[in-house]
Amino acid sequence: MYLGYGLLVTSILLTMATPLTAPSKSFVSAGLDFGSSGARISLIRDSDEIYSRSVKYDDYADPAEWISALHTLTSELPTPPVALSISSTSNSLLAVDPSTPTLSPLAVSMYDDAPVLPSDLLQRQQEALQKGELDAVEGVDYQTPFAKTGGATKALALLSSTSVPASLIYPQSSYILHNLLLSSMPFTADWNNLMKLGYDPTAHDYIDAVKNCLGTDATQKLPSGAPTGTYLGTIDTPDTSLKGCAVYLGSTDSICAFIGALSASTQSLSDPSSLEGLTVTSLGTTLATKMLSKRRVYDASRGVYSHLLPANVLFESFSCSAPSTANLWLAGGASQAGCRILRDLEFSPEELAHLSTQIPPDMTPTNDLYPLPLNSKGERFPIANDSKQTNVDPSKYETRLSLLQDVLFGIANNVELEGYKILNELGAPTPSRILTSGGGSNNDQWTVIRSRLINSWLDPDSDADSPISVSKAPPSRDAAFGAALIAHRSHN
Template identity: 30%
Template sequence: MQDEALFLGLDLGTSGARAVVIDAEGLAVASGSAAMADFGPDPRSPAVWWAAADHALRAALAGCDAKRVAAFAVDGTSGTMLPVDDAGAPLSGGLMYNDACGDAGVLACIAETAPPTSAAHGSSSGLARAVLLARAVRPHLVLHQADWIAFHLSSRFVTDANNALKTGYDPVAGQWPDWIGDAGLEVRLLPRVVAPGTPVGPVTAKAAAEYGLRPDALVVAGTTDGCASFLATGASEAGDGVTALGTTLTLKILSDRPIFAPQSGIYSHRILGKWLAGGASNTGGNVLLAHFTPERIAELSARIDPAKDSGLDYYPLLRPGERFPVADPDLAPRLTPRPDDDAAFLHGLLDGIAGIEAMGYARLTELGAPPLARLRSVGGGAGNTVWSALRQRRLGVPFAAPDSMQAAYGTARLARAGAARA
């Protein structure tokens, strides 16, 4: 029965793998995790990726009735690429999402051929990594990390539109564009693309036997770890936003139309019938921790009245340069005057970051996104209740608690959506 079905999400993150199993109501019933470092020292090794994924899968399935798992999906780090032969065997190590392309010729060729709205520009380009790998070996295909992990379970070479975005995929036209060939990579070396949440097919007989799955368990097209983290919060309607208050400040909002502003690093992912757009500022917890310890921040926050403005006009940055909501590589930090009272200074920092957050959502609206209607917050700063109250007063929208902060939970939701489509 469908109400007895379970759905599994597998997340390949920066340092490890995590699997979460949910039921039809979205309740997490089992989980498992593994650190990459436990299986080898090389984070670029696909053998290490798979060992961690396998361990997390087995641990999660041991905590539930594996025969009830109706569908599963995989997310991986955005832009991590791997060349494989026609049997899916890796031909080299992967190039990771944070391996900057240092080949000026490759980057220049992409810059000359790719449309300005493409996410394939820059040293973090998945396409640039794919070009380098295709030159180094003679691959059958160049896959994304999530594609290769899912291949172990489905034996199908398929990717999703979210992972494909930084590799040059056109999410509006819904295809690999011809200009990719002019940029240095034969399009035939890239896998078929489907929408995230699309049923790809049943699990292989081998995987079903190894993991105790039923033979008709579906493999569903996954997404990136960033998109999965957004889905995990429960945001689902146009106007729903998620702010990540981590080392930097990242804003994302669901839109009924795509938003592109490459000068600010803004691109749009197509997911579950809507568009996910967002931007990242250089402000955030990095500035706070440059001045105070976490313990001191908690102590000083208790002395701040969030119903009042700080009276300080700060733009908190560690160093000159901003991406979003202002695209200015020379923008100077604004952190003066500094009051003698540390609580007043912290109030100014929190107020300044909250102001940048409000500017960011306003900027996304200017670019075509719907006005922010409801907000969920994740990251370390989300636990500061004084800051949350200050931010809510500035934004003027309801705040909702995130359902989960685990990317694997969001991917499990994607698996559930895929099963509903089958």
């Protein structure tokens, strides 16, 4: 059933070292993304998408729907892939029964869940956090796992909620991968899916604060960590179009989206560090920023954390024999603010398009807005504040145009730009180039506003129109596409 931590790591390393048949010069890879509203598959040949398909969930927290989507998306493919990887929501965890072949789910805690711990477990958590502060290792985040939606908080709640003593904690991605590989799937997950659970990729272990919280034996219930791109096994199920497909560890949805958006800018590089500062900011329902950095930065009070990514999955033609120092950190954070406020204010796509063309590029806001969603509470980045609320009051505006101007400016100035400033204060670089994904990237006037603000901060005295490029990410380069790139580069 469970190999034990030491034996498992040895097993994974031996698996990674197992030689694979060299792929042909051109082959098809698959990426599967399991998001908050549905799942999508992307088939690519080399770096070009040749097929995609999406399905919606009725309940994003139902594991049965994930597996149903998996089977739907992988059936009747136009061409069988030779390599596959998946993306999933970060910090979505399950307690499972390992005695069943398909790991029967016992309890689920999704990425946005904030478990309410009983007093005894809350005290245990607080004691572990206090000891973690005393024993903190420089540069290692001991606080994020214990946040309200932190992985250690969820694991503590999940393990206490089940009556199965041998239950294990699986991230969403590992659970789905197990249903692909079944008995050949090791009990592991990629570093970045385990970051909020307290896994330190530089120490190849969970931090002491998490061990103290869950107990010495309880950490054996958590997956071991391995780099994105690790070879896991080959699908041998006879009645599937995926038979013979090699499976590799993917990453979180935001990281896979970053890799997808970055792909057009990072091919054939000999020195990955030359792209330090390259940034992808998603302007979707919420705003999320990720920036390549040589340094690991974090500050739980401002919602900043860093993921570690192997250079060979970031860069198309980077040698796998390169030293680990070529790996880069992905520093950033995710805000609660974003385009959702536009829906809350009932801006239709047509009204947005019409009014946006009337916004002057040098507009001055009439109010200093922090546009969190209406009727909600809490912010994560660039400040972590569970009680913060929006200050948007549409009744104070005489026109819809002035309201829209202030909202767009508020997100650009008080959320996005403030995030870049904080990352820089903590030791990350300033942005060298910014690619924008998500629905907000389609608003050209907003892009002009953002570019003006960012460049004014970077060089207040510069007369250049746009010394730092702020542009839209290539189309179709989403999380499923990024997962397919991981599979392609790992197999290649």
